[in-house]
Structures are given as C-alpha cells and as structure tokens.
Amino acid sequence: MSASLATLDTPAAIVDVPRMQHNIQRMQQRMDALGVRLRPHIKTSKCLPVIRAQLTAGASGVTVSTLKEAQYCFAEGIRDVFYAVAIAPGKLAQALLLRRQGCQLSLLTDSIAAAQAIVAFGQQHHERFDVWIEIDCDGHRSGLHVEDDSLVEVARILSEGGMQLRGVMTHAGSSYELDTPEALQALAEQERGLCVKAAQRIREAGFPCPEVSIGSTPTALSALSLDGVTEVRAGVYVFFDLVMHNIGICQPDELALSVLTTVIGHQKDKGWIITDAGWMSMSRDRGTQRQKRDFGYGQVCTEAGDWIEGALLTGANQEHGIIALETAENVDITVRFPIGSRLRILPNHACATGTQFPDYHAVDAEGGVHTWGRLHGW
Amino acid sequence: MSASLATLDTPAAIVDVPRMQHNIQRMQQRMDALGVRLRPHIKTSKCLPVIRAQLTAGASGVTVSTLKEAQYCFAEGIRDVFYAVAIAPGKLAQALLLRRQGCQLSLLTDSIAAAQAIVAFGQQHHERFDVWIEIDCDGHRSGLHVEDDSLVEVARILSEGGMQLRGVMTHAGSSYELDTPEALQALAEQERGLCVKAAQRIREAGFPCPEVSIGSTPTALSALSLDGVTEVRAGVYVFFDLVMHNIGICQPDELALSVLTTVIGHQKDKGWIITDAGWMSMSRDRGTQRQKRDFGYGQVCTEAGDWIEGALLTGANQEHGIIALETAENVDITVRFPIGSRLRILPNHACATGTQFPDYHAVDAEGGVHTWGRLHGW
Numbered sequence: 001m002s003a004s005l006a007t008l009d010t011p012a013a014i015v016d017v018p019r020m021q022h023n024i025q026r027m028q029q030r031m032d033a034l035g036v037r038l039r040p041h042i043k044t045s046k047c048l049p050v051i052r053a054q055l056t057a058g059a060s061g062v063t064v065s066t067l068k069e070a071q072y073c074f075a076e077g078i079r080d081v082f083y084a085v086a087i088a089p090g091k092l093a094q095a096l097l098l099r100r101q102g103c104q105l106s107l108l109t110d111s112i113a114a115a116q117a118i119v120a121f122g123q124q125h126h127e128r129f130d131v132w133i134e135i136d137c138d139g140h141r142s143g144l145h146v147e148d149d150s151l152v153e154v155a156r157i158l159s160e161g162g163m164q165l166r167g168v169m170t171h172a173g174s175s176y177e178l179d180t181p182e183a184l185q186a187l188a189e190q191e192r193g194l195c196v197k198a199a200q201r202i203r204e205a206g207f208p209c210p211e212v213s214i215g216s217t218p219t220a221l222s223a224l225s226l227d228g229v230t231e232v233r234a235g236v237y238v239f240f241d242l243v244m245h246n247i248g249i250c251q252p253d254e255l256a257l258s259v260l261t262t263v264i265g266h267q268k269d270k271g272w273i274i275t276d277a278g279w280m281s282m283s284r285d286r287g288t289q290r291q292k293r294d295f296g297y298g299q300v301c302t303e304a305g306d307w308i309e310g311a312l313l314t315g316a317n318q319e320h321g322i323i324a325l326e327t328a329e330n331v332d333i334t335v336r337f338p339i340g341s342r343l344r345i346l347p348n349h350a351c352a353t354g355t356q357f358p359d360y361h362a363v364d365a366e367g368g369v370h371t372w373g374r375l376h377g378w
Numbered sequence: 379m380s381a382s383l384a385t386l387d388t389p390a391a392i393v394d395v396p397r398m399q400h401n402i403q404r405m406q407q408r409m410d411a412l413g414v415r416l417r418p419h420i421k422t423s424k425c426l427p428v429i430r431a432q433l434t435a436g437a438s439g440v441t442v443s444t445l446k447e448a449q450y451c452f453a454e455g456i457r458d459v460f461y462a463v464a465i466a467p468g469k470l471a472q473a474l475l476l477r478r479q480g481c482q483l484s485l486l487t488d489s490i491a492a493a494q495a496i497v498a499f500g501q502q503h504h505e506r507f508d509v510w511i512e513i514d515c516d517g518h519r520s521g522l523h524v525e526d527d528s529l530v531e532v533a534r535i536l537s538e539g540g541m542q543l544r545g546v547m548t549h550a551g552s553s554y555e556l557d558t559p560e561a562l563q564a565l566a567e568q569e570r571g572l573c574v575k576a577a578q579r580i581r582e583a584g585f586p587c588p589e590v591s592i593g594s595t596p597t598a599l600s601a602l603s604l605d606g607v608t609e610v611r612a613g614v615y616v617f618f619d620l621v622m623h624n625i626g627i628c629q630p631d632e633l634a635l636s637v638l639t640t641v642i643g644h645q646k647d648k649g650w651i652i653t654d655a656g657w658m659s660m661s662r663d664r665g666t667q668r669q670k671r672d673f674g675y676g677q678v679c680t681e682a683g684d685w686i687e688g689a690l691l692t693g694a695n696q697e698h699g700i701i702a703l704e705t706a707e708n709v710d711i712t713v714r715f716p717i718g719s720r721l722r723i724l725p726n727h728a729c730a731t732g733t734q735f736p737d738y739h740a741v742d743a744e745g746g747v748h749t750w751g752r753l754h755g756w
Contacts, residue, residue, distance in 0.1 A: 009468070009469070009472070009756065010466070010468070010756075011756060012756075043696055043697070065658075065696055065697040066697060085642065085654065085697050085698065086642040086643045086652070087642070088388070088640040088641075088642045088654055088717075088718060089717065089718040090387070090388070090640055090718060091387070091640075094387070110643050111643055111644065111717055113712070113716065113717040113718075114642070114643070114717050117717070117718065136645075139648075141645075141652070141693075141695060141698055141700065142643050142645070142652050142698065173695065262466040262468055263466075264463065264464040264465070264466050264492070265464045265488050265489055265492070265520050266489065267514075267519075267520070270517075274464070274519070274520050276463065276466055279663075279730065280443075280733065281756075283661075283662055284661055284662035284663040284664070284727075284730055285657075285662040286662070286664075315519075317519060317551065318421055318443055318729060319421070319443040319444060319463050320463065320519055320520065322519065334491070338491065339466075339467065339489055339491040339492050339495070340466060340467040340468060340491075340495065349662075351696060352657065352662055355658065355734070356733070356755075357755055358754055358755035359755070376736055376754055377734075377735055377736035377737070378387065378388075378389060378390075378659075
C-alpha cells in the first residue's frame, strides 16, 4: 500500500472506512431487529464500494435518486433498484431500456397524470412496469395524502392499466427539523402509521399493495415499531454528518466523511486561518444554520481526525476556506496552524459535500488509502 | 443539427451562446476602452469552448483557481496561466511539472512563510518561478495590507531568492455585498488605488514590480479609471447570475446560464410545483438570501427562457425542486404547469450551479445544441 493520508493532494474527500462499516452495521442490525428489509439510498455515496458494503451487510436492493444511478448499479449486477423520485414522463423510455436489459427497476408516482402516462407508455411498449405510490406523511415535499381520493384512483389506474402496483412509500423528510428523541419517535410512528394506512385503503378498495416502504435516517434510527412496514430506505447514515449530529442520532466518532485541506494563509488581525477547502469542496450546504448549533461550513479537526473544539470553517469562497477560532486569545495561529499544515473538516451534509468530488479517498483500519470513484451528473 | 432543447433530458445546464458572446464582448470592450489586458477567471465555466471564446475576443491568458484547471488549459495550448490562489507548499512539485512542460504558470503568495517555501523549492530545482504578491484591498479574505512591512519583505525574499516577481494582485471580493453604482465605483477605485500603491511601495524599495492585476466582475464593470493597472481578472461576467443582477451590473437578458427542468408533481393545497431540479442541479448556493431581492434557489422561466414574474424555486432537496408562485390565486398550477412540462431556472451563482454538471448544453443562435464538457474536481 503506497498511498497514505500524508501523500494526498488537497482538498480531498476522506472516507473513514471503519466508521462507515460501523454505521452500516448499526443501521442493518436495527432493521434486522425491527424485522424489515433495508434498501439503502445510494444518493449519499454514489459509490460502488460503499454500496457493496451495504449489500454485503444484508441490505436488499438499492434506492436511487436518478436513472443514471440506476444504470450505475445495474451495470454492476444490482438488479433490484427503486428510483424513488416521481417519474417524469420524458424519462420512461430510459426506464424501459433499463428494464429490457434485465433491471428490476421500480418507478414512483404521486399523481393521476403521471400514472396515466406510465400506463399509456407501458401498454404501448408491452411493459408491465413496477410502480409504487408516494404518500405524504408530513407535508414535507411530495406524495398523496392518505385520505386523498386520488390515492385509490392512482392505484386503480395502475392496476387496471396492467402495471405491477408494488406498494406505497413515504419519506419523513421533516425529521431533519427535529432534535429530540421524543419528537423523532413521534414522527417515525406518524410515518409508519400513515403509510400503513395508505396501503390498507388501497387493499380495501380491492387492489394489491404488498409493500410498505418508509424511511429517513433520523426516523429509521428512532422508530420503536415498524409493524406493517416491509422495507426501510435511508441514505446519509452511511457517512452521517453535522446535521445528523445536531438532530441527535449520531456521535462525533460516527462521522465518516471529512475533507482534507491545507493551510495556505493567515489574516492575523482577524484571527483567520485560510485553507484550500472552500465551497467547491465543502459545498454551499449550510444545513446547520437553523439548527441548535451552527457549524458554519464545517467543524475543523486535526489531520488525524480529532475534533478541535471551537474551530469552525466560518467562511467559504470557491477555493478558499476561512477558519476562525471561538477563543483565539493566547493562540498564535501562524504557529499553531502554520502554512502547509493540514486539517480535516467535517461537513454539514455528506450528500452535498461528496458530490463535489470525483473520488473519495477511503482510509482503512491500517491507514491505507484507496481511491473510490463516484458518480457525477445525470 | 439533431439535438435541440426539446430533446434534452433534465436537469440540464443550458448556456445561451448569444448571451454569453454578448457578455464576453461587453467585458472585453470595457477593458479595451480602459486600456488594460483582460485575464478571464475560468473557474466560472471550467469549459474550453467558453475559454476559447474569451481568448478569441481578445483576452490575454487565463486565471485559474486550481492546478487542474491550469493543466486543462495548458493541454489545449494556453500557456499564460495565473493560479490565483496562494500556493500551498505541497503543490509546488505539481507547479514545477507544469512549468517544465512549458506552461508559463504564475504563482501567488501573501506570506513570508510561503515566499520562503517557493524560494527554497525553486532554488532546489533550479526553477525561477513567476510569482505575484496578493494584496488585501477590502478585508474580504486574503492578501497583505499595503502598509504591512511584510509586503516589502516578501518582495525581497522572492527577488533576492531568484524568483521572478511579476507584480501585485488583488480581488475586491466585497463588491458582492454592494448594490449601487456609487458604492461599486468607490470600491473599484479603492481596489485600484491600493494595489497600485502596493506596487509603488515595492518599486520604491528597489524591487521590480512590473504588473498590477486587479479584479472582480462588479468592480471591473464599475471602474471609471484603471490608471496604473496592467490587467483585470474577472470570471462570472461570462454567464452572469441572479447575484450579479441584484448587485446591479447586469440585466435579466444577460443571464446566460440556466437549468432546464421537468415538472414531476404538484401539491395543490400548498401551491407547490415539484420539479426534477433540486440542489443537486442548482447547487446549495443561496447567494441572494442577504441581498435586496431573495430569489430562493432560482428564478423560474419558461422553457424558452422568458422570466415568469413571481415564480421562484423556493425549496430544494437533492433531486426535487419546489416552485411557488407569489400570487397563485386563480391559477390552477396543474393546468398551467402540467406534469411533463418544462421550465428553466436562473441560478443565484453561475460558478456553483455549473459545477454540479459534467457538461453544459450550449444553445446557439439557431437553436442548435452543443455538448460542452467541463472540468470537475482537483
């Protein structure tokens, strides 16, 4: 093994593999204990070695946010792929192509218009698409309300139109706004309850609805019961990040993604340490801004990964990061953080930071560094 | 020409080529009139056809924010490259390699420590690096104050150490916080005045300082005089964006970059139109948040590019965008923006949005679409 952290150019996206494996085990064991399948959302990593580790640990299939991710997984032999964004009619041809190649691709809809488009396209091409219906469990974004008459109508259109209605799914995205175990448990129960209820409505109307898929990392790790649920989708747990830390569902030593950076300058009068990790590497995500603890653009750690309390990436230009210390008295920043020294920054949002990089540099338990490519674009 | 806007999958980054050419001409003509060279900052586009258009219009050399950009330009025959981020000592080997290959690469420093590192490395490898000294003209980020004793000391270290001191440079990054012509003119004059003064200090101390390089898009387009300046660096003018629009230095019909998106759902009770352009395509940049007009994650336009007044991308998840209308009474959003219909979103920050895409789709005056690759990563 020739590569090590010390030989890497900066900025670099570092994956701590033991932490990642711990996170994968933690979620898988929890889902096993609750008696549901885990279908990891690969939009966080977009990286095959990470996905393989999740499948090896026991995951069933994958969730994707783009058809390019579906293609990427299928090309590596992963057949059970759920494209968990409401399908645009213009993407049906691409979905058909994947299915004709042997990918067991599932589609999603939350509208009569899209259901009709799926049926029309499916019938035209003699394809029985696997389709899920999206349920809105918390007003966060998309989906049909459980009491909406369109719910049964969409199920009817798909079933009578010859499509395979696989089930219902929901995502409690508002869990990102919570930060107490009680609130998270309550939302997890709401997510479960409403999605199960939606399935029951469809079944009572006489249509098959075998699957109930729910998930977000915070609710998945907070749910006390998943009765009636068949699978859970979650993504960011694989790396965690400062937003998840603020929500309260992970500890600092579970944060598996960081950005390695070099000190390139100082502004002594302001107490600023200038680095080569700006927003181009951290992303513009300021997800902790409205949480109980604002980490700026990231929490500063030593090169070895030890949290430096009170040191934050407070500013970010394209290729410049500005680090400030909460208590800078008696600290000569040019001595403590000299030019050329290196630091690691924990990001607010692992999905957003990861995508800024063509590759991760994965550091194993022995300190060996492996280059792991990741997907970019659509 | 087989490709057209209508055949593109979404999301896609669209470059309006006539607008881009207009923007290039506008900046070049202004610099010509003021009697200075223009060295465009390619960090905005990271795209060769764009860079070539800038050079064809009269630009002299390029500015880059990473050594990968330098390599990218040099591989296409562009020799005069200014890496305008203070060099980390660990990157000197890569800089040396580029110079040995024939690239006339310029480096930047704003500290005694880095100047010493450049000299030590240069002497060790018998390389006379071209080096610029960064000046702080507005407290925005990096650079030495004109009255700082280190300024002359850095010039002395470089010159006596055998390096080629090319000149001084500054970037009035605080121009992004202004929005009146008067304030911009004043800052442009401050940027010019302080950088020229820094050069004079160095010259009076007996060291050569032939060049004075300044620049930011807002100050470049606001300066009334550039006496004593030899070149201007500017980047985002090539596409402009909503932040620049709010600053007041461009008109809506000069915004050359937009994201093509498809409507994938609605939440009628909330008045939300859900699209497939989330933050993965728009970026997380909320640059207009603190400006006089907050555009959310972007301004919504028709597929043809016409501004839809009062329609903003108010929310963004990874692959979901949420559009809301300021006045939604009497509008049935499912009829006006049906599923499958397409829109274009003008971004807050062209540099941040562009980087989310592996390619631009450049639309020429005849409506033909060309795929232009762009650089990603370091």
